[in-house]
Amino acid sequence: MAYRDLREYIKALEERDKLHRITAEVEKDWEIAAVCRRVFQKLAPERRPVLLFERIRGFNIPLLVGSLGASPEVYAIALQDRVENIHERWEQAQRHPVKPVRVSTGPCKENILRGNDADLTRFPVPIWTVGEDPGPYLTAPCVVSREPDTGAYNVGTYRLQVKGPKKMGIWAADGQHVSRHRLKNEARNQSTPVAVVLGPDPAIEMVSVTKFSFETEEYDVSGGLRGEPVPLVACETIPIEVPATAEIVIEGEIPPGYREPEGPFGEYTGYMGAAGNMPVIEVTCITHRHNPIYRAFFSQMPPSESSC
Numbered sequence: 463m464a465y466r467d468l469r470e471y472i473k474a475l476e477e478r479d480k481l482h483r484i485t486a487e488v489e490k491d492w493e494i495a496a497v498c499r500r501v502f503q504k505l506a507p508e509r510r511p512v513l514l515f516e517r518i519r520g521f522n523i524p525l526l527v528g529s530l531g532a533s534p535e536v537y538a539i540a541l542q543d544r545v546e547n548i549h550e551r552w553e554q555a556q557r558h559p560v561k562p563v564r565v566s567t568g569p570c571k572e573n574i575l576r577g578n579d580a581d582l583t584r585f586p587v588p589i590w591t592v593g594e595d596p597g598p599y600l601t602a603p604c605v606v607s608r609e610p611d612t613g614a615y616n617v618g619t620y621r622l623q624v625k626g627p628k629k630m631g632i633w634a635a636d637g638q639h640v641s642r643h644r645l646k647n648e649a650r651n652q653s654t655p656v657a658v659v660l661g662p663d664p665a666i667e668m669v670s671v672t673k674f675s676f677e678t679e680e681y682d683v684s685g686g687l688r689g690e691p692v693p694l695v696a697c698e699t700i701p702i703e704v705p706a707t708a709e710i711v712i713e714g715e716i717p718p719g720y721r722e723p724e725g726p727f728g729e730y731t732g733y734m735g736a737a738g739n740m741p742v743i744e745v746t747c748i749t750h751r752h753n754p755i756y757r758a759f760f761s762q763m764p765p766s767e768s769s770c
Contacts, residue, residue, distance in 0.1 A: 472514070479511075481512045483516055488517065488518055489519050490519065491589040507535075511532065525755075528760065540664035559683050560689070560690065561685060570705070580746070581628070599621055601759040603658045607656050616640065623725070630658075631725075656702070657711055660712070661709025669681075669684045693707065697711065710756065713746050716743055723737060723740075729761055
């Protein structure tokens with residue numbers, strides 16, 4: 463059976479001695495990035511563990527990093543398979559996609575935060591390139607949007623700069639799915655609803671960071687990877703459906719025509735990615751599981767989770 467959620471996957475990693483729990487207290491805005499960099503630079507992939515930072519100063523939420531890209535072996539565990547079968551599994555998933563199923567509720571609804579309680583600063587979002595990045599960045603968001611005319615779903619990963627308790631900047635090129643949806647809505651002077659999913663089961667993250675044709679729906683390919691449908695639940699404030707067992711869901715809208723400075727950001731190439739005037743996501747609601755786990759990708763100087 464497929465992993466029901468990120469927590470089942472973490473258990474599988476720990477059983478295979480691929481998870482390292484960091485119990486010492488760390489500072490989110492420099493120690494997390496520094497520790498990740500040393501682990502990825504100093505350890506060979508076969509020895510490189512997934513990292514779970516359990517004590518982050520000022521927060522009671524742990525942070526998980528490396529659970530997709532620490533090594534080929536970790537990636538294979540995410541697929542519940544062997545390294546030599548990774549390419550075949552992807553080929554089969556794309557040839558035989560599985561449509562998602564709609565459910566009435568799920569663990570991601572255990573806590574529903576609205577108004578001033580829907581506050582991004584409650585999560586331990588790191589500054590990854592200290593002295594260079596303009597602020598904290600969400601690096602492992604699965605951004606869910608819909609094609610305005612067909613309603614087809616897209617799931618993609620883009621860098622998101624936390625600009626305040628209820629606002630994020632989003633960097634996405636005009637040719638990427640979420641920008642195509644946004645531009646079509648802007649032509650009609652309409653906002654673009656988006657859901658930012660953090661900590662779904664690993665198959666969702668796999669499709670989120672993969673390039674597909676505009677006709678492909680990532681939920682379907684994820685179902686193919688899982689071998690069973692992805693359970694989806696409706697958001698509270700926007701017409702979007704999200705994985706029911708995700709750790710955290712941030713609901714919001716991209717207002718039409720509005721831009722403000724975003725970036726630069728230390729990218730997976732080892733160089734600072736460009737800055738520019740980009741759209742923003744205005745947060746309308748946050749839902750999360752009890753005792754949520756914050757999920758992040760480590761980028762910056764390769765090797766990193768993003769470059770691997």
